[in-house]
Amino acid sequence: MRTKRSKYKRVFEHLFSFQEYKLFDLKETKNEVLVILKKVGPSKCPACGSDHTIIEETYTRVIRDLNLRQKTSNLQFEENKIQCSCGYRGIEYLDFVRPYSRCSKSLEEEISVCTTMMTLTDASLMWNLDWKTVKEIDKRSIQDKLVDLKTINPTIIGVDEIAYKKGHKYLTVVRDIPARKVIWIGFKRKTETLDAFFQELGPEKSLKIQICCMDMWDPYVASVRKNTNADIVFDKFHVIKKINEVLDKIRRRVFAQAEKETRKLMKHKRFLILHRRKNLTDEKDIESLEQLLKSNEPLYKAYVLKEEIADIFDDVNAESEIIRLEQWFQNVIDSGCEEFLPVVSMIRSYLYGIHNYFKHKLTNAGSEGFNNKINVIKRAAYGFVDVEYFKLKILQQCGGI
Numbered sequence: 001m002r003t004k005r006s007k008y009k010r011v012f013e014h015l016f017s018f019q020e021y022k023l024f025d026l027k028e029t030k031n032e033v034l035v036i037l038k039k040v041g042p043s044k045c046p047a048c049g050s051d052h053t054i055i056e057e058t059y060t061r062v063i064r065d066l067n068l069r070q071k072t073s074n075l076q077f078e079e080n081k082i083q084c085s086c087g088y089r090g091i092e093y094l095d096f097v098r099p100y101s102r103c104s105k106s107l108e109e110e111i112s113v114c115t116t117m118m119t120l121t122d123a124s125l126m127w128n129l130d131w132k133t134v135k136e137i138d139k140r141s142i143q144d145k146l147v148d149l150k151t152i153n154p155t156i157i158g159v160d161e162i163a164y165k166k167g168h169k170y171l172t173v174v175r176d177i178p179a180r181k182v183i184w185i186g187f188k189r190k191t192e193t194l195d196a197f198f199q200e201l202g203p204e205k206s207l208k209i210q211i212c213c214m215d216m217w218d219p220y221v222a223s224v225r226k227n228t229n230a231d232i233v234f235d236k237f238h239v240i241k242k243i244n245e246v247l248d249k250i251r252r253r254v255f256a257q258a259e260k261e262t263r264k265l266m267k268h269k270r271f272l273i274l275h276r277r278k279n280l281t282d283e284k285d286i287e288s289l290e291q292l293l294k295s296n297e298p299l300y301k302a303y304v305l306k307e308e309i310a311d312i313f314d315d316v317n318a319e320s321e322i323i324r325l326e327q328w329f330q331n332v333i334d335s336g337c338e339e340f341l342p343v344v345s346m347i348r349s350y351l352y353g354i355h356n357y358f359k360h361k362l363t364n365a366g367s368e369g370f371n372n373k374i375n376v377i378k379r380a381a382y383g384f385v386d387v388e389y390f391k392l393k394i395l396q397q398c399g400g401i
């Protein structure tokens, strides 16, 4: 019996053995276990690691630890305020808890894992800690693991913006496209915002970036030109989106002017018009699309223009794409679809980046899954309360931390 008891004791002693502390006593109440630790080593300086320190003050500290079965577990220990010959003055180094934290490092680690899977509210309920404490623990834990730009050499990057606060404010997100990882996030979407990324990366590495994929956003263009020699590629989905916006505008106009019978025909057909023709597989859909287009000349013309340009972007030969795009500009003029003219002039003024798209065939499309993740993070409502936290959560969940 004696040997069994001492075996159990050894297990606990092992579980609560830290660098300078050992298990001294355990006290149990109805809902709580209090683990009392005893100092067995010297007080170390956190700045220089020296253990030749002068103790100024000693006080008792109690922190939360991982639950023991269903019971809340607290660690109680004596902590020293020290003075060191290196000039440091403050709390001694402890391996199991950070200075001023209310929770042990093990508990913090557990909480930061939980918050990747549940909301802060859920995590705070689970650990019976207040919401703010859980958030601060998670923030610090992510900050500790952030990827240092010094350790990576990106050559193909994507620059995106994310709207938050109902679209009034933006974050600039830089991704390493081949690695499919977010590597940097900055506030706002100005030239200076992206400049800060290149400054952090350093001029040497910035000049090694070969391709930068982005939307047609002048401040980003200016920054990439100033800091790199990269080819600027405009995302084809951005262009197609603009085209579809025009097509939809024409659809709405035609609908508003149509007779009652035609209107009936057009109802709930938006999807059919905006979708690529080659992706429609349902016979019924194809038939109803054809019927709709037959009865509407302006809509038919606009639809053909949309399909034409989408086909051009799917072409595999860059040279033929350039020629076909020029022809498409002419087709727009010939069609008389004036609504398309602003898009034509937009594409014309950003032609270099479209041609680079034909050359490299790169998009930010990896962002499909990325955008879903962002929405999940947004829904968990981090972003609206604390944008720094929102930024860290994106880096954590899309940066492969």
Ligand SMILES: [Zn+2]
Binding pocket: 045, 046, 047, 048, 049, 050, 084, 085, 086, 087, 088
């Ligand atoms: Zn020191």
